[in-house]
Amino acid sequence: MALDSLTIRAEFPILAQEVNGRPLVYLDNAATSQKPRAVLEASRRYYEEINANIHRGTHHLARAATSAHEAARETVARHLNAAEAAEVIFTAGTTDGINLVASILTLSPGDEVLISTLEHHSNIVPWQMLCERSGATLKVIPCHDDGTLDQESFRGLLTERTKMTAFNWISNAFGTVNPVLEMIAAAKAAGSLVLIDAAQSTPHLAMDVQALGADFVAISGHKVYAPTGIGVLWGKREVLDALPPWRGGGEMIKEVTFAKTTYNDLPFKYEAGTPNIEGAISLAAALDFVHGIGFDAIAEHEGKLIRAAADGLSSLPGAKLYGPDDRAGALSFALEGVHHYDLGTLIDQMGVAVRTGHHCCQPLMARFGITGTTRASFAIYNTLEEVDALVKAVDRASSMLR
Template sequence: MINTVFDILTIRKDFPILNRKVNGEALVYLDNAATSQTPKMVIDAIVDYYSRYNSNIHRGVHSLSQEATEMYEEARLKIQKHFNASKSHEIIFTPGTTYGINLVANGFSALLNKGDEIIVSALEHHSNIVPWQMLCERTGAVLKVIPMDLDGKLVMDEYHNLLNPKTKLVFCNHVSNALGTINPIKEIITAAHKVGAAVLIDGAQAAPHIKADVQQLDADFYVVSGHKMCGPTGVGILYGKEEWLNKLPPYQGGGEMIAEVTFEKTTYADLPHKFEAGTPNISGGIAFGAALDYMNTIGFDAIAQYEDELLKYATDQLLTIEGLKIYGTSSEKTAVVSFNIEGIHPYDIGSILDKLGIAVRTGHHCAQPIMDFYKIPGTVRASFSFYNTKEEIDVLVAGVKRAKAMLT
């Protein structure tokens, strides 16, 4: 049974965009893995900031600055509580997941030596591949890859074989954006720590569905984007253990991240400000906190249970279409279905679905190595959120059938 608080009709009323039409048809938004939609209370938080207390933070003695600072730091505390970080200064506000990954990669440039090894998984988004390739080019470190199988799962025996005393860093997403696979990150982290390696988990796709406890996971770093979690674009967080954040040098220089500046020498501020140079996305940080309030009011257990029902229903209904193949068939996955129809390019299906008001993602989903593994150009990806319905899935299935009929 779904939590009685979980009322899909009431929830949908919270999202103004769900009322609009696209190409004359009611919007069916199934591109949540790219960006989730934003509830009115989060939109109101942004409007409230700019309407009542728009001001720069931390530096001003006047009332508006103090109000903005209080709200921004309150959002940091909400995020700390949500992810169960032990200290608020272990939460670094960033422009998003990609920025957080690059911040860590830049910092490790000073900590790696030629011949050191770093490990990524075959299921990564480009943003968790390219920065580490660049890091290897700068340092002479060697990049190793955990392979995947046809179900879209990591081959964990091979991962354990890759680990050795030269392994310094391991990077893995919590959930694959292209396939929805939930990776065994607790096992990955525990094994890496046994050889002395640090671990960064890309939580961008997991955070909307799974309430990660960074202390229980023992993650060294965990990165998230607000726009995947009903928040605004342009804001996210990097969680880092205090000991690791203190070891890394600042990523950018400028205001706020300094303790003292002279032309002879600059000293840096304590955490978290050491990594938060310049004026941040203040309204975005506050709104991210509001988004977490909203999702926690619904409850992540209820969200997960409902989305799992949507996933099973969508999988069953789509598989009734002859010639349709689903990629990513792990028993442990979030509400993502990536599929193709034999003989039809995914872009063509996506284009027809758009004409019917159905928003899906097509292409390689910034995960080209996965597509190369399956020897396909890309997939059609339908990704569901807790505000979607089975009726919308029925519209999707009918749309795919119509696209198939038009293209064959």
């Protein structure tokens, strides 16, 4: 069933505005997505009807807020196909989830952490910090000129010393879709823990964490039409149970004395302090919204958009596209003789919002000998007419800047 982007657009109030007298063309979805009415209303209902702290209160609002928060956890677990809701840990986002895991692991000199060239800084720096603390070694999977990972090198880097393998499902910079099932299986066969950065894949692909076989999956709500400041770290119960807590405070305890603290069970063991209650409820609403559309329809629609954008931009003089032809979500490009910042600034004056710079992927940019790119990234509410507006704006801007 084809996706009706115009009907979907009507659910996103922010898209009705104009920028500099032109209809807004929002193509910065890999940075953050816009929010549908279902999410906005879920947030408003929480604050207007049941705002209270959760889990420990006995009054009506506290019980209502607790029920809604834990129902949201059940919703997330269902959408991820988690074995149980207790494996769903609410975080501030993908960065927070990765830092959680990197902070609770204990490694030793001689151990190795394996990441890839395609990673966002959030999936690089926490592992560097872990290696600095522990004396472990960080190793990096190289990528080919087409922006795909070198699978032969990856398999060669896996040894009995590899204790953690962490990589993204979809590259936020190039839109590369990694063969996660095969890579997870190879890493697990080598005895490594595996973490998947699913920030970019969550809006575009259905997820079954049990089928994936990873130990951890981190996602961000604001990439999938939910608010900022909310995310999920999913982890296998047996792995999380064996690891220590991260932050200390309320809710992550069973009993506290000055002599000893007994820690709570999952998921509360990793949810110290007052959580982002509204964010969790709104994230559940966002996932329900996306699943109501269906990932097959989303993939078909967004595939048409990104292929049309690639065809249109590649036809422009001096254009270079980065990443493989079967990219998803994001399309990075450059124009010979035109700085990406200048290009992005100028097409913004034409109402087209894109991202310019290194996209928090400086090592990847260095691999390709560039400082950054212009990136257009797509969502369910984008249209082929907006793709045409992008291409025309880039063409006009490039002629003005040369």
